[in-house]
Amino acid sequence: MRHASAWLVLLATVLLTASACVQAVPGNPVAGEAVTRGTVDPGFIRGTDGGPIDRLAATAITDLDAFWQETFPDVFDKPWQPIEGGIYSVDTADPSAKPPPCTEQANDVEGNAFYCPSADAIAWDRAALLPVLQDRFGDTAVVLVLAHEMGHAVQNRMGITPEAERREPQRFPTILTEAMADCFAGTFVKWVNDGKSEHLNIGSDTLDSALGALIEFRDPVGTSQTDRSAHGNAFDRVSAFQDGYQQGTEFCAAMSVENRPFTQQAFTSLDDRDRAGNLPFDEMLENITPDLNQYYQALVTQAGGKWTEPKATPTEEEPDCSGDQGPVAYCPADKSVEFEVEADLPELHADIGDYATGVLLASRYALAAMAAFDVDLAGERAATGALCLAGAYTREVFLRQKGFGLSPGDLDEAVQVLLAYDYAARDATGSTALGPGFKRVEVFRGGVLEGTKACGVA
Incomplete structure (x- = not known):
């Protein structure tokens, strides 16, 4: 992720060429x-x-x-x-x-x-x-x-x-x-x-x-x-x-430069390049939680719903407030988002990159938004909707001209964490998860490329 400095975003096509492929x-x-x-x-x-x-x-x-x-x-x-x-x-x-x-x-x-x-x-x-x-x-x-x-x-x-x-x-x-x-x-x-x-x-x-x-x-x-x-x-x-x-x-x-979106970007600042596009774990949490709240608040309000800001709560152990959702969990009882800060989540952050953390958090905040729409938070629809909305949030951040936004590599980190783990595609009870990874990437990509209209939960 990156902080302020503007960068140009061009959605243009997707992938591979002739010799030495x-x-x-x-x-x-x-x-x-x-x-x-x-x-x-x-x-x-x-x-x-x-x-x-x-x-x-x-x-x-x-x-x-x-x-x-x-x-x-x-x-x-x-x-x-x-x-x-x-x-x-x-x-x-x-x-x-x-x-x-x-x-x-x-x-x-x-x-x-x-x-x-x-x-x-x-x-x-x-x-x-x-x-x-x-x-x-x-x-x-x-x-x-x-x-x-x-x-x-x-x-x-x-x-x-x-x-x-x-x-x-x-x-x-x-x-x-x-x-x-x-x-x-x-x-x-x-x-x-x-x-x-x-x-x-x-x-x-x-x-x-x-x-x-x-x-x-x-x-x-x-x-x-x-x-x-x-x-x-x-x-x-x-x-x-x-x-x-x-x-x-x-x-x-039929692929052409006119009809194919590309997300690959160069670094736009030396600072971002020197950090390989990754914020430190604590700094990432400090920046993304208010940003997620702002995004989902706007989404819910525009659809005529009432948003309740989830309390962002760090824990030393994996959250158990509502089933096994992994290192980040939405807790329906007290409308909070708990995230483990001692082992698994920081390790994912270090191993894959800062947007591995971002995707997991975005999917749990998405469950809070779905609660505001009175969507049942248990079952496949909840798991799919949470992941798709995380993609829609990612789209909005990607398209920003300035402020808190994605760095080169962040979308790749999202794909990596989705292939390797089902955390971002679990429902609010932890009992239903979307799989396999191929399907998780497909659903997330729908949100990134089409926005909330792909998600069917609002």
């Missing part, structure tokens, strides 16, 4: 379930060692080709052309490995996967990328990365070529072409999830770890969306994937 970064290991129904012989992959990671990749590539054989003609009114320049697996740990197209030596691929438009080829590092992704985020992350790269091949066949990007850089900025590729990946994963894939079986319960991988491929915090190499922040990347998953291929193909 993804690079592996640290993540937490997951015990991901296999997503294949038998595997495909990787013999068609150039440079393959025939091992498990290339068998998984071959299975993904085979079903990706089947998906686009089926889908591309319906959307673009012409047949799908399979990859002509080859599929390449590169052992970057082997100094004698041959380089794939678009590179001069094999180690140019280290930690990377990419689509080479000049050769119409896809390549990946089977030593330092795909197995690392598999270990940290599960098989679905490997499939997602390859689906993204195939998305760039789709763009090439649409006419969004490197030449077109150079000729019209304002029409085809990198952040847009990357968003489109992530969106296409989402359409493929939905097709698999619907049971239409011959060899893959990706259930909804595996999507959270895959989105975790997508988050790790975000741009460094503070990267401007106008940067020529910008791929998107975590919020924008996840948004593009979810839009593809929910809206379909035609929606992805």
Whole structure:
């Protein structure tokens, strides 16, 4: 979060691009379930060692080709052309490995996967990328990365070529072409999830770890969306994937700089940059609690309700005033918001960032607003409404020109805490929580992009 100083806010598009698309970064290991129904012989992959990671990749590539054989003609009114320049697996740990197209030596691929438009080829590092992704985020992350790269091949066949990007850089900025590729990946994963894939079986319960991988491929915090190499922040990347998953291929193909909102921003002050966009825990609480009260008071009053300001109450242990709501709780009996300041909440703040704290608090203040509208605070509607209103609050703060507002990275912190924890999506009894994380991000994103009209509680 940031204090005063004005910054320009531009809502403009969402996510990923052509060569050197993804690079592996640290993540937490997951015990991901296999997503294949038998595997495909990787013999068609150039440079393959025939091992498990290339068998998984071959299975993904085979079903990706089947998906686009089926889908591309319906959307673009012409047949799908399979990859002509080859599929390449590169052992970057082997100094004698041959380089794939678009590179001069094999180690140019280290930690990377990419689509080479000049050769119409896809390549990946089977030593330092795909197995690392598999270990940290599960098989679905490997499939997602390859689906993204195939998305760039789709763009090439649409006419969004490197030449077109150079000729019209304002029409085809990198952040847009990357968003489109992530969106296409989402359409493929939905097709698999619907049971239409011959060899893959990706259930909804595996999507959270895959989105975790997508988050790790975000741009460094503070990267401007106008940067020529910008791929998107975590919020924008996840948004593009979810839009593809929910809206379909035609929606992805129609993405443009005119119709796509982007949230990625550069730092606007040295102070904010030096703090990496994060306020200290105590300072965050001091600033956000009155701001939340002011926002929800205005929301309730404008709708003709009567607002009662919740008493913001710090506790040394996790609140137990009304079931298990996690480290922040709305207490209906005395209309207060209690927050634990000794362990869990400060740790989330330190581990993820200050807006992890912000989202949890915003969702509990949202329950106070829902109480003013006489909404039942128990059950799925309450859990969903609280999370959506937290997104609507986030939207208002994001759009501010000055005063207390979001810093680059805050929306990413929101996505991270929502994927990892269900605290912000629990009802006021702690007995109902919205899940999985994929769904929590979807609901929160609705509030961010559409405001309170997406929430249906006022």
